[in-house]
Amino acid sequence: MTGTSSDARLITPTMIAAWLVLATVPLWISKVGLYPYIGVEILIWSIYALAFNLVLGVSGLPSFGHGAFFGIGAYAFGLTQFNVAANLWVCLIGATLAGAVAGLLVGLFIAHRRGIYFALLTIAFGQIFWTISVKSHSITGGEDGLLNIVRLPVNLGVVAFDISDNDSLYYFVLAVFAVVAVVLWRLVNSPYGRLLSAIRQSEVRTAHLGYNVWLYKLSIIVISAGFSGFAGGLFAMAQRSAFPDVMNLAQSGLVVMMTLVGGGLVSFWGPVIGVIVFLTARDVIGAMTNAWMLYFGTMFVLLVLFRPDGIAGAFKLLVERWKARGATPSLSSAPRSG
Amino acid sequence: MALVEAEGVHVRFGDRVVLEEINLSVNEGELHGIMGPNGAGKTTFFNTLTGRVKPNRGRIRLNGEDVAGLSPHAIARKGLARSFQIMTLFNDFTAQENVMVALPAYRARGFDVRRAVAGDASFSDEANEVLASVGLAGKAGISAKLLSYGERRALEIAVALAQRPRVLCLDEPTSGLGTDGTLRLAELIGSLKGKLTIVAVEHDMRFLFSLADRISVIHWGQVVARGTPRELQENAWVKRSNLGSFG
Ligand SMILES: Nc1ncnc2c1ncn2[C@@H]1O[C@H](COP(=O)(O)OP(=O)(O)O)[C@@H](O)[C@H]1O
Numbered sequence: 001m002t003g004t005s006s007d008a009r010l011i012t013p014t015m016i017a018a019w020l021v022l023a024t025v026p027l028w029i030s031k032v033g034l035y036p037y038i039g040v041e042i043l044i045w046s047i048y049a050l051a052f053n054l055v056l057g058v059s060g061l062p063s064f065g066h067g068a069f070f071g072i073g074a075y076a077f078g079l080t081q082f083n084v085a086a087n088l089w090v091c092l093i094g095a096t097l098a099g100a101v102a103g104l105l106v107g108l109f110i111a112h113r114r115g116i117y118f119a120l121l122t123i124a125f126g127q128i129f130w131t132i133s134v135k136s137h138s139i140t141g142g143e144d145g146l147l148n149i150v151r152l153p154v155n156l157g158v159v160a161f162d163i164s165d166n167d168s169l170y171y172f173v174l175a176v177f178a179v180v181a182v183v184l185w186r187l188v189n190s191p192y193g194r195l196l197s198a199i200r201q202s203e204v205r206t207a208h209l210g211y212n213v214w215l216y217k218l219s220i221i222v223i224s225a226g227f228s229g230f231a232g233g234l235f236a237m238a239q240r241s242a243f244p245d246v247m248n249l250a251q252s253g254l255v256v257m258m259t260l261v262g263g264g265l266v267s268f269w270g271p272v273i274g275v276i277v278f279l280t281a282r283d284v285i286g287a288m289t290n291a292w293m294l295y296f297g298t299m300f301v302l303l304v305l306f307r308p309d310g311i312a313g314a315f316k317l318l319v320e321r322w323k324a325r326g327a328t329p330s331l332s333s334a335p336r337s338g
Numbered sequence: 339m340a341l342v343e344a345e346g347v348h349v350r351f352g353d354r355v356v357l358e359e360i361n362l363s364v365n366e367g368e369l370h371g372i373m374g375p376n377g378a379g380k381t382t383f384f385n386t387l388t389g390r391v392k393p394n395r396g397r398i399r400l401n402g403e404d405v406a407g408l409s410p411h412a413i414a415r416k417g418l419a420r421s422f423q424i425m426t427l428f429n430d431f432t433a434q435e436n437v438m439v440a441l442p443a444y445r446a447r448g449f450d451v452r453r454a455v456a457g458d459a460s461f462s463d464e465a466n467e468v469l470a471s472v473g474l475a476g477k478a479g480i481s482a483k484l485l486s487y488g489e490r491r492a493l494e495i496a497v498a499l500a501q502r503p504r505v506l507c508l509d510e511p512t513s514g515l516g517t518d519g520t521l522r523l524a525e526l527i528g529s530l531k532g533k534l535t536i537v538a539v540e541h542d543m544r545f546l547f548s549l550a551d552r553i554s555v556i557h558w559g560q561v562v563a564r565g566t567p568r569e570l571q572e573n574a575w576v577k578r579s580n581l582g583s584f585g
Pocket residue numbers: 351354356374375376377378379380381382383
């Protein structure tokens with residue numbers, strides 16, 4: 001929203017606070033009874049969910065097949081490592097490019113569609129990519145997956161870090177997450193990002209203002225798919241393998257659920273909140289009962305029914321109420337979004 | 339010379355003919371009024387002019403160039419802007435942001451991801467100027483959905499004006515406005531007269547007859563009468579129909 005100073009900033013106080021908290025995670029995560037690897041998972045899925053939200057929350061495009069881009073990135077990371085060069089940067093570029101190219105391919109077919117047709121086509125394309133990954137045994141390893149992917153050293157020219165243990169991997173992924181968050185924050189607050197938001201609000205008006213809406217939609221699908229592929233590449237490295245299951249419909253649905261639960265429709269950080277809540281709930285509730293998805297699913301239904309803005313939306317409302325109590329009512333304390 | 343020219347424009351949806359044959363020309367700098375009963379096809383004509391609907395037959399020329407069948411964004415880029423009968427604003431944006439995205443300077447940077455919009459004075463100053471010109475000075479920071487009905491109507495026009503168009507098409511701009519609002523709008527449109535070419539669909543007779551240079555009456559998918567306000571008031575067809583009444 002214009003006027004709020006953080007929109008104009010490259011790095012916001014929220015980011016710095018979040019990074020500082022996240023930097024302490026390896027120090028206490030085991031003490032609260034969680035498995036340390038969950039931190040790595042949360043960061044990678046956060047990158048993925050932020051990338052996904054460029055399409056869903058920012059541009060209003062209902063994509064339900066995003067797992068395909070994540071999965072393609074995962075395979076591309078492994079295949080680049082085996083066939084091109086066992087270099088971390090090369091492999092991550094490979095994963096990003098593969099995601100982006102897949103996004104371009106899908107985007108060319110769907111960027112001119114709207115609403116339910118758009119959604120159905122994303123599902124259909126997701127299923128096509130999933131089927132290909134299962135069937136092309138010689139390339140992807142089929143159901144057995146692509147195994148023996150190595151956590152490659154972080155080579156910065158002068159120094160190289162080993163990230164084969166979970167703690168150093170965590171700090172590497174945290175650094176990457178920080179960079180991606182800065183880039184995407186700037187993107188959504190740039191003329192381009194605000195225009196995507198305009199398209200979400202009124203495609204018709206945006207077109208009559210002289211913007212080629214189709215090209216904007218196509219471009220954000222490609223960018224989102226590229227970052228999703230990048231996240232998939234990190235995931236393959238973290239897991240030391242790539243499997244078709246990250247591409248199936250249920251997994252594609254998970255990122256939608258995380259984004260909505262967190263509040264991706266009203267807040268940039270919503271998807272990250274959703275990922276943290278989801279993955280923590282999986283480990284905490286999952287340790288108590290096998291039916292944890294039942295509980296999470298119920299929570300999702302309740303949230304969508306009563307707080308469609310998600311956790312971030314509920315939080316915003318609380319802050320506004322709290323502010324309104326202290327201040328005399330004025331127009332500037334009216335509900336804002338963005 | 340005619341800046342906007344429609345020649346034999348025919349539009350049907352399925353087998354329902356909405357525009358039979360529209361012939362209409364608007365001169366540069368003119369304020370051209372369009373009237374006609376509900377469902378006559380006035381909005382459809384605007385949609386055809388602005389690229390939203392492709393005509394099944396006929397030509398639409400803008401400054402001599404045939405633009406029929408071009409996409410809305412291509413036509414907008416040739417200098418044609420429109421407002422909407424059913425308000426089409428960016429409701430999550432502030433008034434200022436609504437206007438900002440319409441500016442040619444913003445459009446030139448539509449793919450720019452390097453700089454933030456917030457705090458960029460090159461957009462906000464010009465946007466505030468446009469807002470002030472429609473009487474919305476001081477409303478810049480307010481979310482479009484929180485503006486009053488009259489303010490939203492004004493913003494609807496401000497967004498079109500921000501495009502710095504050569505031709506401004508207004509679809510029932512006074513729709514839903516009270517006497518005061520209509521008067522203010524008449525003042526605003528009067529102040530724009532001569533500065534750019536305006537085509538205005540309007541059902542408020544007083545409004546149209548006091549402002550327009552020429553008026554075309556659309557009925558049954560055709561222009562059934564045309565002329566200056568004075569000529570039209572004498573027109574037998576207009577007199578017979580209840581369109582000529584100033585109720
Ligand atoms: N996209 C469409 N599909 C089918 N019928 C339409 C469409 N748009 C308009 N119409 C019909 O065309 C007729 C003229 O509508 P419109 O142009 O909105 O009239 P006006 O603006 O003069 O009141 C109406 O009967 C309307 O139902």
